[in-house]
Amino acid sequence: MPLTNVQARDVQSLLHPYxxxxxxVDTGPLVLEHGKGVFIYDTQGKEYLEGMSGLxxxxxxxxxxxxxxxxxxxxxRLPYYHLFGGKGMEPAIELAxxxxxxxxxxxxxxxxxxxxxxxxxxQIKLAWYYxxxxxxxxxxxIISRVKAYHGVxxxxxxxxxxxxxxxxxxxxxxxxxxxxxxxxxxxxxxxESEAEFVERIAGNLEALIEREGADTIAAFIAEPVxxxxxxxxxxxGYYPRIVEILKANDILFIDDEVINGFGRTGNWWGCQTMGFxxxxxxxxxxxxxxxxPLGAVLLxxxxxxxxxxxxxxxxxxxxxxxxGGHPLGCAVGAKALxxxxxxDIVGRVRGLAPQFAARIGRLADxxxxxxxxxxxxxxxxxxxxxxxxxxxxxxTQGVGLACAKACEAxxxxxxxxxxxxxxCPPMVISAEELDMLFDRLETALDTTE
Ligand code: PLP
Numbered sequence: 315m316p317l318t319n320v321q322a323r324d325v326q327s328l329l330h331p332y333x334x335x336x337x338x339v340d341t342g343p344l345v346l347e348h349g350k351g352v353f354i355y356d357t358q359g360k361e362y363l364e365g366m367s368g369l370x371x372x373x374x375x376x377x378x379x380x381x382x383x384x385x386x387x388x389x390x391r392l393p394y395y396h397l398f399g400g401k402g403m404e405p406a407i408e409l410a411x412x413x414x415x416x417x418x419x420x421x422x423x424x425x426x427x428x429x430x431x432x433x434x435x436x437q438i439k440l441a442w443y444y445x446x447x448x449x450x451x452x453x454x455x456i457i458s459r460v461k462a463y464h465g466v467x468x469x470x471x472x473x474x475x476x477x478x479x480x481x482x483x484x485x486x487x488x489x490x491x492x493x494x495x496x497x498x499x500x501x502x503x504x505x506e507s508e509a510e511f512v513e514r515i516a517g518n519l520e521a522l523i524e525r526e527g528a529d530t531i532a533a534f535i536a537e538p539v540x541x542x543x544x545x546x547x548x549x550x551g552y553y554p555r556i557v558e559i560l561k562a563n564d565i566l567f568i569d570d571e572v573i574n575g576f577g578r579t580g581n582w583w584g585c586q587t588m589g590f591x592x593x594x595x596x597x598x599x600x601x602x603x604x605x606x607p608l609g610a611v612l613l614x615x616x617x618x619x620x621x622x623x624x625x626x627x628x629x630x631x632x633x634x635x636x637x638g639g640h641p642l643g644c645a646v647g648a649k650a651l652x653x654x655x656x657x658d659i660v661g662r663v664r665g666l667a668p669q670f671a672a673r674i675g676r677l678a679d680x681x682x683x684x685x686x687x688x689x690x691x692x693x694x695x696x697x698x699x700x701x702x703x704x705x706x707x708x709x710t711q712g713v714g715l716a717c718a719k720a721c722e723a724x725x726x727x728x729x730x731x732x733x734x735x736x737x738c739p740p741m742v743i744s745a746e747e748l749d750m751l752f753d754r755l756e757t758a759l760d761t762t763e
Pocket of ligand 1: 429430431432463537541542573
């Protein structure tokens with residue numbers, strides 16, 4: 315099909331992120347025009363059920379009038395200011411207070427960023443600064459995991475454990491170590507129970523720390539339920555073992571709640587669903603339901619006090635973004651948190667989770683499906699070439715992408731992560747719309763080759 319005018323203009327002028335660039339020139343992009351609730355519409359007027367909340371972020375769906383009004387109100391009052399050098403703004407204060415109220419551990423201070431990548435990048439700088447401040451300048455390495463996704467800045471992409479994010483970008487940088495991915499279906503050995511798998515990979519982490527030296531390792535970073543690595547829900551008992559090892563070695567646990575945070579897994583935070591308490595948190599995405607770019611780092615008093623002492627010694631705390639604490643983002647974030655509470659979004663997710671689990675579970679019988687997994691309203695469907703041996707497709711076959719395309723033809727937007735189809739609908743989805751999503755996915759799977 316020849317490209318439409320708008321597609322041709324797009325291809326002429328845009329470098330698209332995370333895109334097979336050589337194919338886009340011929341196919342052109344799907345150009346979206348407006349959205350309402352869980353639906354989004356392209357420039358031809360075709361309707362799609364948006365089953366990914368964009369990029370796991372528009373948790374309140376599209377066109378929410380309360381969020382739009384909060385944005386309009388803040389833009390007309392004070393469209394921009396910053397927090398540098400001791401300036402302040404009511405929306406930044408208000409959102410920080412609310413984040414502290416709902417945090418899963420005692421939080422002393424909130425530091426704002428514009429994205430999840432910047433939040434994770436900040437976490438690493440702060441962990442280094444903290445260890446310098448407390449007289450442990452050798453303690454600097456960071457442990458992440460295979461298949462982790464933590465963003466795209468130089469450090470966040472280094473923490474990410476996906477080869478495609480490193481290859482030809484000359485990453486990861488030195489000082490970043492990757493330990494096992496806690497995915498029993500893919501990495502469990504033949505006949506190994508989940509409990510044995512947890513013990514084996516916990517043992518590998520201990521061995522890694524011993525090999526490198528605990529006094530050289532600052533932090534471990536993890537998403538509670540792993541998202542962009544393929545929606546991986548770690549086995550029971552995994553996090554308690556990890557926390558035990560980190561505590562014994564004085565290593566910070568940085569919890570990346572960029573996807574999990576704000577109700578997605580049926581609790582405010584993924585760490586609550588997975589049963590652990592971190593030292594610090596990164597959040598973004600659903601913080602504003604993605605209506606405005608905003609990220610945040612939540613910090614304990616102990617780290618803040620070390621920063622204050624360091625400032626006394628060396629002067630200004632030298633880190634901050636022009637848009638950190640942007641009043642528009644903070645006003646919309648505070649409104650989003652209000653809505654999560656007033657519409658009991660966590661309760662909604664819990665209410666819909668059994669239906670989500672039952673419908674995704676049904677897909678396990680499909681001949682193309684090797685594994686299904688989910689938590690709350692996020693799930694993954696892994697397509698395989700051979701169910702019995704769990705053999706994956708050759709990735710160059712592009713079966714995942716073909717399935718996502720088939721979904722698109724059915725009026726459903728989902729995301730292919732390799733050959734895993736990710737599902738992460740707006741948390742305001744109704745039971746009927748959730749059934750529609752899975753009905754369309756079932757039809758798409760039947761037409762995927
Ligand atoms: N951390 C996690 C867990 C993510 O899923 C993402 C993005 O998908 C990021 C960090 C990076 O966030 P951003 O794209 O806002 O930089």
